Amino acid sequence: MAAVTGGVEEIGLPSGTVRAGPGSVVLINPEVAHTARAGAPEGWAGHARTATGWTSQPKAPRPDREVSSAASPAEARART
Numbered sequence: 001m002a003a004v005t006g007g008v009e010e011i012g013l014p015s016g017t018v019r020a021g022p023g024s025v026v027l028i029n030p031e032v033a034h035t036a037r038a039g040a041p042e043g044w045a046g047h048a049r050t051a052t053g054w055t056s057q058p059k060a061p062r063p064d065r066e067v068s069s070a071a072s073p074a075e076a077r078a079r080t
Contacts, residue, residue: 002048010039
């Protein structure tokens, strides 16, 4: 679960790409492989819920490459 607080987050899912702007809440089942990156040159910011609590993502500029989720569902569950 994540909340986008600024900019645009681009999420790659098996069914296609979704773009989430400020005020959006992103919910992805742990077993669904996905990628996340800035969806605009100015980047994105938000907060994500993990197994240990909430983390903050400062406004990050668009990277040269995507940040991928865990390779397996078990790894994905371990990260959430």
